[in-house]
Amino acid sequence: MINDTFKHMSSKIGRRSFLKLAAVGAGMSATAALAASESIRPATEEEIKDPFPGSKKVKTICSICSAGCGIIAEVHNGVWVRQDVAQDHPISEGSHCCKGIDQIDLVKSKQRLKFPLKKVNGEWKRISWETAVKEISEKMLALRKENGPDVAMFLGSAKFNLQQAFYFRKFAAMWGTNNIDHVARI
Ligand code: SF4
Structure with missing residues (x-):
């Protein structure tokens, strides 16, 4: 039927x-x-008014690019739960670009990489930072020995601040190449 x-x-x-x-x-x-099954229920009036009681508002900056626009991070029980613009920030003056407004999702994303992974036999395996740095540096040095320093191209990140950019430039110079540029140029 x-x-x-x-x-x-x-x-x-x-x-x-x-x-x-x-x-x-x-x-x-x-x-x-x-x-x-009562697993869900309507929010109470108090919960609608203040869903995160006792939360703290912390002034910080967006780290997506070096402009460092001001944001207010609302933290509840040690967890970043909401984001707002910092109205009094001297550079961004209460505004954001579309990337910065979603900064909280970079932090909370399930896809966020929190430790080094290595593909072994087609499977991603967690490795220590020490192992990752050792393996990558050994491979880089072997490539340089075989092909010379211009084998590598260094692309700086838009997330670098001034000091990080300085160190990155120094690193490429010590490596022995002028193959260095900013990621935005690609
Ligand atoms: S990504 Fe956007 S919001 Fe973040 S610092 Fe840069 S300009 Fe500001």
Whole structure:
């Protein structure tokens, strides 16, 4: 009976639309089940007014580029939960570019890389910082020995501040090449 009904519906509305409707129906059933199990509930008036009671507002800067625009990070129980512009910042004067306004998601992203990974037999494996630095530097030195210092090209990051850019330039000079540029140029 149900099969007949589905066949009838799908022939009338088309397969793609029917599948979409079926997915929406499944989602609604799951939501209803969650509500019935009291896993979710409406927020209280107090929670709507202040979802993070006792949170601290910390003045900091966006680190995506060297402009260092001011942002206010709201921190609750040690976790960065919300972001706002710093109205009184002397450089950005209460504004952001579209990258900076999403700075919090760079920090909270599930895709954020927090430690070195090495691909071994097709699988990513966690390695220590010491191992990563040792392996990369050994490979770089072997390449330089075989091909000379111009084998490498150093591309600076837009996230470098003045001091980091200085050290990066010095590093390329000590390596022995003038192949250095800023990432924005590519
Ligand atoms: S990325 Fe945008 S918001 Fe962040 S510092 Fe640079 S200009 Fe400012």
